[in-house]
Amino acid sequence: MAKQQKWYVVWAGHEPGVYETWAECQRQTQGYPKALFKSFESRSEALRAYEEGFQGFSRRHRAPSGMESSTEAPIEEALAVDAACSGNPGVMEYRGVYLPSRRVIFEMGPFPKGTNNIGEFLAIVHALALIEKQGLSQLVIYSDSQTALGWVRKKRCKTLLERTAETAQLFDLIERAERWLQTHTYTTPLYKWDTVRWGEIPADYGRKG
Secondary structure (H helix, E strand, C coil): CCCCCCEEEEEECCCCEEECCHHHHHHHHCCCCCCEEEEECCHHHHHHHHHHHHHHHHHHCECCCCCECCCCCCCCCEEEEEEEEEECCEEEEEEEEECCCCEEEEEEEEEEEECHHHHHHHHHHHHHHHHHHHCCCCCEEEECCHHHHHHHHHCCCCCCCCCCCCCHHHHHHHHHHHHHHHHCCCCCCEEECCHHHHCCCCCCCCCCC
């Protein structure tokens, strides 16, 4: 069976443009700091995405709820976030990973008592604040938690976990994250990681099963 033709958009690279082969795309992006590129199934779709620019393309794929929807393949210039929890509630930690290199950019915890959704919420806000502080406007954020993405959109962590001496530190972080969301207007696209199509999110702790 013949392999389907793909077209490659390079928004940021040595020579931005639309290319017909992966080899050409690699030549334009390898060694280029913060390269932005993506594959498409048709030439017309690729040309439209290139003409829109990366931010325009990202906005066009925003879901009606206000959150970004998944595209047919992950955007490479991204931070992927995830949380791990031993029990629910239980010992919790979270981290963010730079997608191209799989390098851990930030990591927090373990906290003695938390939930996975709290960790995902804090990780998304941590990533948003980091992107704003360092001026990394080319990045997008991936999370595999629809619940946490919804909490971020509503600027509130709607957890049922009780505040106790054991969870006090975690609730301080939650309140700080909520304040950040209420006092900042972010433009970073938030995407739901498509685990079914792409496998586990790169920030995954690998403790399932």
